[in-house]
Amino acid sequence: MYDVAIIGAGVIGGMTARTLSKYNLKICILEKENDVAMGATKANSAIVHAGFDAKVGSLKARLNVQGSKKMPAVCKELGVKYKNNGSLVIGFDDEDRNTLNELLNRGIKNGVEGLRIVEKQELKQMEPNLSDDVLCALYAPTGAIICPYDLTIAAIGNAMDNGAELKRNFAVESIDDTLNGYIIKSQNDSVEARFAVNCAGIYSDKIAALAGDNGFDVHARRGEYILLDKECGGMVTHTIFRTPTKMGKGILVSPTVDGNLLLGPTSVDITDKENKATTQDGIDEIIKKAKENLVTLPLAKTITSFCGLRAVGSTGDFIINSPKKHFINAAGIESPGLSASPAIAKYIVELLSEQGLTLVKKQNYNPIRMSSHTFFEASTEEKNKMIKENPSYGRIVCRCEGITEGEIIDAIHRNPGARDLDGIKRRTRAQMGRCQGGFCGPYITEILSRELEIPFDKVTKFGGQSLINVAKTKGGAPQ
16 A cells, blocks of 8 residues: 555656655656656746735735745756746836736745836847837746656656656546545556545546545646757847736747747646647647747747646635545646645645654655756766766767767656657657657667567557557558
8 A cells, every 4th residue: 555646747746756755755747648658747938936916915926926936946856947037027017017017016025036117218128039019028037947748757856766666557547435544546557545635737637536626627728839059049038928807918939948948838728628729820829929029030930839838716816625534626727836846845745744644754765866967067077977887878879969879868867767759759859850850769769679579560659549650651551
């Protein structure tokens, strides 16, 4: 029997597992997909929000500010890229200025440090490529950027290194009470745990209902993005927001921690929780709004577009509660959920403790995880030494990003190991360059086949039936 079963391996489930792994507990993470960070975590704005937007007194406001303060130390321990680039909410007219003053006052009440209004002259010095129509902005120096799936992979990997277990392709179908806790079943497996934590993202209402809680609903909100090449990453240094609406923070323009330029997201409520298709209307909206923000926008440098789904709860706030004994909901964790994740995890563990979970710290707990990009970030001398010890680091597989065979092998065998092409992409950035895997994809497929000891034609893009190779193009179809 496990002490705690965490349902969902996104950033909230991952950070919760890592926090719990500090203690002498038997922990299991249950994930319905073939990999971790497969829901909202893998496709969002990657922003660590300062905390000025959320309603004063809400869980969103409190946990956002707490999480933002914790994030630098968490990222340092986990070897995850974190850049404190600051954010600007730009205004074009007097109505926008009034909104910015409201955000300033709200942020001060929420405990955000360093907020101030910046006027046009100073603003153009800070960001020369901003549109000449911009009059002022709210400056939040504590805003930052991060890689959300890198954080999640590292958190879960660190939890696993400290004893937690991960069960993939475990789609929860039932949750039954027992005298000692819960039996949680999928189609082909089951686990028993004393405590259960629901971190299932857009399906968190379904998981809660399986446990007998019908107190809230969660719907999907579509957010589409455009990603520009690395040569565009320096067009802005801060994250540039528009004034927010009830649907979100609008179309942003932001550098990424890997040097690209990100545009988006759109914000459209939908009923289909699996529809992640991009749309022409969405792309057109991003282009229109982003062009209003900047003097020039090099859209010819676009390398990909994508769509993510946010989990929007029916209460207007994070839903973190205990509807029944030994069962915790962490639902409706939309923006600023990523920013708040370290604080949300701490809050969940406190709720578990209040319900009787005994927390005895491990003497051998190790909070440190080496960066997944150690070879890439090494000096030439260090790289030569690593290549001498392991020649696979000397073989370039992804030319666009300069990723080696050694790094791909590490990604397969290091907790939580990659099992498909997209898993390699998220861990190493191989396939994220200009060719989007057109050149390196077949080589990575060969490496996955060899290292996982599975047939070449059984390697998938993202698990399930997403097969890469279905038949030979020469020599006839496979028998």
